[in-house]
Amino acid sequence: MLALVLCLPAAGWAAFTLSHRLVADDGAPPALPQFIPTDPPRPAPEIAFADSTGRQLSLADFRGRVVLVNLWATWCEPCIREMPSLDRLRAVLPEQDLAIVLVSQDRGGDKVVAPFFTKLGLKLETYLDPKSTVGHAFEVRGLPTTILIDREGRELGRVEGALDWDGAPAQALLRWYVARGAKPEDEVVKTSAKP
Secondary structure, eight states, X not given: OHHHHHHHHHHHHHHHHHHHHHHHOOSSOOOOTTEEEEEEEEEOOOOEXXXXXXXXXXXXXXXXXXXXXXXXXXXXXXXXXXXXXXXXXXXXXXXXXXXXXXXXXXTTTHHHHHHHHHHHTOOSOEEEOTTOHHHHHXXXXXXXXXXXXXXXXXXXXXXXXXXXXTSHHHHHXXXXXXXXXXXXXXXXXXOOOOO
């Protein structure tokens, strides 16, 4: 029993160290079989969508952060299964690093979406695109589709179908892309004064 108690912290430290090595590695991103890279990355299309009050937004409003655009609908069973994992992902990755932009493709707009979010107890904000212009601009073949966009507004890749977004493989991929484009923190310069 004592051996088990002593091994658990070491195993935790090893997992922590491995995850940081994966993030710090400047080579290929961690493997996520469902992720289809956009090679080479290309500029994301200019898209517009609305919040629940009708205010228009675009991807430019999220520039400077890695953006995960998730296209979904309340009638889409895989979307419904996937949505709680996106909600949990928000609690794991800070908003200043990763913007999770849910864009509903429901034709009924907020009248359909708001009760759905309330029923599931979701905390994420969702945006509305009742005419599916975002889906058409990204040439989406089905729902859910999630598109990863870098800090400069380029599409890095996508996942077609549902995914466990708060699972370790998805988190490793997202953390890798967030770390790659992170802006260095201000460095403190130490000087020594001569007496």
